[in-house]
Amino acid sequence: MSTSLTQRPAPLGNTKLTQRRLPGWTPAAAAVVAIALGSGIGLAFDISSRLQWGLMAVIIFVAGMYALSAGVEGRRQAKDRLATSLVWAAFILAVLPLFGLIWFTVAKGIGVINANFLTHSMNGVLATDTNGGLYHALIGSLEQVGLATAFAAPVGILTAVYLVEYGRGRLRSAVTFFVDVMTGVPSIVAGLFVLSLWIMILNMPFTGFAGAIALAILMLPTVVRSTEEMLKLVPNELREASLALGVPKWLTVIRIVLPTALGGIVTGVMLAIARVAGETAPVLLLVFGFDGINANPFSGAQSNLPLYVYQQYSLGTDASQARAWGGALVLIVVVMLLNLVARGIARWKAPKAAR
């Protein structure tokens, strides 16, 4: 017994608790040096693409931080630095295109935005004219997406309620399967489906409503999936607490489960709206694009913002391309406004946890 006690293994590595550390400003300094080096190499070797300069700077930064840390702080800290710098690099690579896109759209589109642009249609405006606007497309977009949401949101949320709260066995798996299949339907296929069924077989005219049907088909799986996930997150204890109070199941779902999940459901519906608001293909097939103002989605061709952007850009004149950028900017702003409103509603109605 006593002999085995004397053969204790030596403690792992250094027993001192303090170690050499790089100062806190090292990553920032390394980033500056890496950018300088990346630009320097780019200039020296006459590389024209700024993207390649940036990529070289990122690689130099990640490798440099690892080498520096391995030299001063040891291997374990070096691995930690490596992971941290990779996460930062990935974050910057992801955010740069986003900022670039917004900056580009604002820079190119802000010039044409004025009261005239927002309140006039393209009726009788030539491609080379600098007046004209997107009022007709804005109306079309809002009406078509609104109709699609009015159809897809209730149906989608109720489908998710069925899947989570009521569904059992075969029917449940079948519904889940078809929702998964619908997720993969390309927008042009949804457009062709509505075109062949609604317009060719049922002989209906090209209208904003026909476009809304296709958009609703595209929204449905997103709404079902996200709502389903949010309903699954509602703790079972809340359902049981409500049932144990003698509240019927349907009322439990409406008054307890859905309000608890409301924030997530609203976010899911907003994602679906954001997705279909930018759809061009089904709109091209079904709404047909009309340069005048038609506020009635149930009769006659309409326009739509993505379609407007597409048409204006393909006209190819300076004036029309400026209008296309303006349309893109308005589309982004509209989706963002809808998003903010929905988030406001979700926050207002969200579970009142201790803040």
Add this chain to the structure above:
Amino acid sequence: MAKRIDVSGLNAYYGTFRAVEDISMTVEPRSVTAFIGPSGCGKSTFLRTLNRMHEVIPGARVEGKVMLDDENLYGGGVDPVAVRRTVGMVFQRPNPFPTMSIRENVAAGLRLNGVRNKKVIDEAVERSLMGANLWNEVKDRLDRPGAGLSGGQQQRLCIARAIAVEPQVLLMDEPCSALDPISTLAIEDLIGQLKERFTIVIVTHNMQQAARVSDRTAFFNLAAVGQPGRLIEIDATEKIFSNPSVQATEDYISGRFG
């Protein structure tokens, strides 16, 4: 308003697995009956058969008779929703509704069952919170969220919510297991007061608690893991804790088991 529960030949299943086997017992009105026993012996499952909450779990079913005075809870034409209004339940973890304020939580049972009269609801809220010894702590902040209270307060809020619908019987499934000793004491005191008005059944792992709060104690056990749980004996609490009739009970209570 308190009612007697008379169980005979009750079996509870999860799918094909029999969790509770052949239980017969009587729960006296206006008294506290405690269920004790090792984990997995079917105490909670049996408790949930007393207000038809067992069948909420998919695949779960019950055989046998549960008489509430002269009505069989499992008889033909019995509405489980009506049963749950008569037999209320408090759960192991406090579960106030997160979207609702303190007032709305207590009023939830009444509101969701169609009571609209504001005066009736306000009176019920005050009465129930007083009944749950919570009124003085929350009367100035009834419109704050219920989830912002401490754990012990949340559990008393849940008790207030359960008694607001004026049930005949109150089932408590380890109501103090997530609480500190002071909150536990508050709830035990409350149980002592509530038994004047309700028939109370409480599941607990804490034998001192069973000895402190209950009038009668039922000991459950299971022969082995995977076997159904059974009722070993039920008797007056003093008798169970001083001189039980079955050796297994004495072994469990004195810490010698297995």
